[in-house]
Amino acid sequence: MSIYSTGPLQLGAVRTYPLASRKSKVNVADFAKSPAANVSISKFLDSLPNFLAAEDLRQLLGAVQRARAGKKAILWGIGGHVIKVGLGPILVDLMEHGFVSGIAMNGAALIHDFEIAIAGNTSEDVDAGINAGQFGMARETGELLNEIAKNAASSGIGYGEAAGQFLTSSSAKARYASSSVVAAAHRRRLPVTVHLAIGADIPHMHPAADGAALGAATYHDFRLFCALVKSMHPGGVYMNWGSAVLLPEIFLKAVSVVRNLGLPLRPITTANFDFIQHYRPLQNVVKRPTLSAGKRHGVESKGYAITGHHELLMPLVAAALALGWPKRSPKKNKK
Numbered sequence: 001m002s003i004y005s006t007g008p009l010q011l012g013a014v015r016t017y018p019l020a021s022r023k024s025k026v027n028v029a030d031f032a033k034s035p036a037a038n039v040s041i042s043k044f045l046d047s048l049p050n051f052l053a054a055e056d057l058r059q060l061l062g063a064v065q066r067a068r069a070g071k072k073a074i075l076w077g078i079g080g081h082v083i084k085v086g087l088g089p090i091l092v093d094l095m096e097h098g099f100v101s102g103i104a105m106n107g108a109a110l111i112h113d114f115e116i117a118i119a120g121n122t123s124e125d126v127d128a129g130i131n132a133g134q135f136g137m138a139r140e141t142g143e144l145l146n147e148i149a150k151n152a153a154s155s156g157i158g159y160g161e162a163a164g165q166f167l168t169s170s171s172a173k174a175r176y177a178s179s180s181v182v183a184a185a186h187r188r189r190l191p192v193t194v195h196l197a198i199g200a201d202i203p204h205m206h207p208a209a210d211g212a213a214l215g216a217a218t219y220h221d222f223r224l225f226c227a228l229v230k231s232m233h234p235g236g237v238y239m240n241w242g243s244a245v246l247l248p249e250i251f252l253k254a255v256s257v258v259r260n261l262g263l264p265l266r267p268i269t270t271a272n273f274d275f276i277q278h279y280r281p282l283q284n285v286v287k288r289p290t291l292s293a294g295k296r297h298g299v300e301s302k303g304y305a306i307t308g309h310h311e312l313l314m315p316l317v318a319a320a321l322a323l324g325w326p327k328r329s330p331k332k333n334k335k
Contacts, residue, residue, distance in 0.1 A: 032047055056305075056306060057306060059304070060237075060271050060304045061320050061321060061326060063237055063269035064269075065321065065325075065326070067235055070235055072231075073229075073231040073232045073237070074236065075102050076103045076104070076239055076241065077104045077285075078109050079106055080106065080111065081310060083112040083181065084122055084123045087310060087311065087315075088113065088181045088184075090314050090318045091181050092181065092184040094321065095185065101190070101191075101228065102193070102225075102228040103185055103190065103193070104192075104195060104225050104247055104251075105181075105192065105194055105195070105247075106196075107194065107200060110160075111141060111145065113180050114145060115141060116179050118144075118172070119176070120176040136205055137202075142205070142207075142208055143208050146206060146208035146213075146214075147208065148163050148217075149213045149214045149217045152216070152217035153210075153216035153217050156220070157220065158191075158218075158221035159196070159218055159221050160185075160193045160221055163182050163194065164187075167180055167186070168183050168186050191224060193222070193228070195225070195246055195250050196214055196217075222250065228254075229251070229255060230261075233258070233263050233266070233268070234266060234267055234268070235267060235269075236269070237271075238269075240285045241310060242310055243281070251270075251289070252289065255289045266300075266301045267299040267302075269301065269302055270289055270304070271285070272285045273306050275308060275309050275310070276307075277305050277307055281305075285303065287303055289303070290303040
């Protein structure tokens with residue numbers, strides 16, 4: 001016999017109701033469909049379940065398709081990892097299909113894109129070079145990227161535009177420029193903005209570095225990026241790929257500038273793609289810029305966090321967009 005003064009509750013009087021009368025979050029109509037052998041990408045995408053990240057992806061890409069159809073800004077923020085895992089050709093193809101209005105990149109992304117264009121390779125072994133003080137000391141990278149910054153400052157243009165000018169010029173002898181995002185964007189007159197944290201990138205260690213020039217070039221690009229963010233109103237999209245700190249901070253400040261100047265900047269759609277969801281992208285890209293302030297044009301702003309590896313997700317996203325997927329209006333988010 002139990003020594004406790006309280007005994008188990010008797011459940012005989014508990015009231016129940018028919019299962020069929022209950023509203024449920026999950027229905028077989030929303031389940032994944034098993035893809036057949038040799039299924040097309042379009043059919044594969046249609047087979048995804050209508051839940052969680054799959055439904056978020058469907059809604060996000062629906063917003064991108066609407067932005068393109070409505071000639072609204074579609075902005076891409078990219079970190080260095082996006083370039084060095086070989087996704088440059090995917091971004092170039094997205095430009096060709098009209099899904100890129102502008103690209104913001106951090107200093108690492110510029111470095112990797114530049115080295116690919118010039119040498120066809122990038123991403124040194126840091127562990128192998130750090131003990132001997134050789135890490136980051138490739139001559140051409142330091143000399144030329146610093147020269148580009150000086151040219152930008154003296155010409156009154158941004159770092160991204162100056163880099164595009166150089167890489168598409170005959171003097172650059174960029175044998176692999178066809179794989180360069182910066183060069184491809186420049187040829188199409190698509191703005192590229194480069195956002196530096198001075199001291200964080202390898203060219204800043206070189207004798208050719210000029211802090212004033214670097215600052216002028218990247219500050220020009222910050223103000224240009226603010227103008228690009230302004231062009232998102234209403235119905236534009238911003239997607240952050242692989243920048244955990246710098247670009248989320250830049251985006252939030254640009255949002256604040258635009259709203260300070262009197263533009264509501266809504267509705268907008270934002271998304272963070274990364275294999276780990278960090279604090280700043282979640283707050284400064286997904287949540288804060290899309291905080292509810294009521295509907296505008298019948299639509300609310302919305303932010304999405306899609307978790308996964310860039311080298312898998314970006315080709316999937318690009319294929320879906322090129323196919324015009326989703327064909328139907330996205331459903332409401334499932335909890």
